Amino acid sequence: MFELLDLSLLVNWLGLFGIAVFAVSGALDAARKHMDILGFMLIGTLTGLGGGTIRDVLLGKLPMYWVIDGTYVGLCLLISCITYFVAPKLASRRKTLIWMDAIGLSLFCVTGAQIAVQEGAAPVICVCFGVITATFGGILRDVLCGFDLVLSQRELYVTNAVVGATVYLGLHWLGTGETIAVFGGFIAALALRSAAIIWGLSLPAYQSPKK
Amino acid sequence: MFELLDLSLLVNWLGLFGIAVFAVSGALDAARKHMDILGFMLIGTLTGLGGGTIRDVLLGKLPMYWVIDGTYVGLCLLISCITYFVAPKLASRRKTLIWMDAIGLSLFCVTGAQIAVQEGAAPVICVCFGVITATFGGILRDVLCGFDLVLSQRELYVTNAVVGATVYLGLHWLGTGETIAVFGGFIAALALRSAAIIWGLSLPAYQSPKK
């Protein structure tokens, strides 16, 4: 059954979905800063496309994919606008932001690692590109909005991206086929992130000695 | 008469002027942070060249234009030094900064869009490159100096860049000739920004529900 799916199409749709949820999370951060609708569009688009943009600059895949095809930017602008009008109706914007961010993180850690594999990078570098793609959009969002980095919060943020990318790489090298590898990595990352959010899991934070 | 102007020369001079005013605005932010003269030069140069640099990285126009031709960096360094000595004599540094920033913004939204048009990008992407070129130098400046983003202030900041780039694109596609299109976009952006500064115009900021 899995063979029937057109893989590149699937990855493309997942990529668009990841961009969309990150754009929502960016727009919700703009809401916290009380920006106007164009601020929403700027921060939403930066968050949606930021991780993939930094990944492609580092890999030298220029000009950017979103310069050539206007769909990606158009999608982010549209989603950010919708968020501007819908956000006041959300019961909990903070909760929505966290879960949107979790889904985007879980998708992008896999697609980032996948692209690095296609470029022939070593495994440790592929995991890094999973982390870069998954976290740098959110890092950009937090730096631009002047919030404390999501990184310095608990809840296994970078860990999830490492786990998702590693599971994907493992399945990829076991030869399970890309569809299973992609879903396996995505589900591993999302499950761990969900558990971390729900039960407040965390790695031990660094403790300063005697104080 | 317009045909008599050497267009590429004109655009080049306008570009240098935009870089210079952004360098002044960066150096004035360094003044607010009480940096030394080399801090002025660093922040001034980053602000002057930052927007165009990010634009060219995304378009894959590497190595950077300012690596090949030392004029741009030299200009920023010179302007930043002059600002270091002149700033104490300014009646209102804050006001100077705002107006320098307004002129730079209005110039760069047009030249950014123009370069994207030359690369054959779709209209929505051309407007984005206008916004990127116009605002990212200032965003870099604010992030590095630890100030609240100019974005989250009122006064139509991103809006101006969108309007300037759109007017330029409209005139360009109407076939008015580049000189008129460039000046039209510049004047539209500057007029709107001036009105916004003087009368405090703004788009409605996002309002949190019931609070």
Added chain:
Amino acid sequence: MFELLDLSLLVNWLGLFGIAVFAVSGALDAARKHMDILGFMLIGTLTGLGGGTIRDVLLGKLPMYWVIDGTYVGLCLLISCITYFVAPKLASRRKTLIWMDAIGLSLFCVTGAQIAVQEGAAPVICVCFGVITATFGGILRDVLCGFDLVLSQRELYVTNAVVGATVYLGLHWLGTGETIAVFGGFIAALALRSAAIIWGLSLPAYQSPKK
């Protein structure tokens, strides 16, 4: 005797050493933010590779050297992990951070200028690349951790990078041979930085008029 050293090997080792000390400084900043071990690895790696990465993007040397060769990322990850466990035992983490940063700064201002010379850039641009390579890793670290920029502190931060790069360029153009030029630049930068740290040297900070 100097001719006996294999220069490219030497520069490679110095580069690795510079990356390692910057990774330590990044990891120590992560300690100040009480991050978990993966936060240490992320901030350590970003600080170690950030300056060189921005340099190579601007020069168009893509894909990144550390994408092709996993050694650099592996080194940063390893060093950051070790720092996580060793940091509590350091008598003064703050002091260690400052000196690690000083060594990294002094090495990278020279290697950055050297790479720009190899690309045929003008002298002022070569000095800029020395500054970019030496300071942007630390700037990234400070922005991501939400600390005040090391730039806005006294102690001649940018000045050291300028001096190191300039001494290297001077010796290079005098034809002393690369080994002497590299060491001369490194020692000049480190001596000045040490003096600045020990005796609190600084350039005059910008003073606001009448206040």
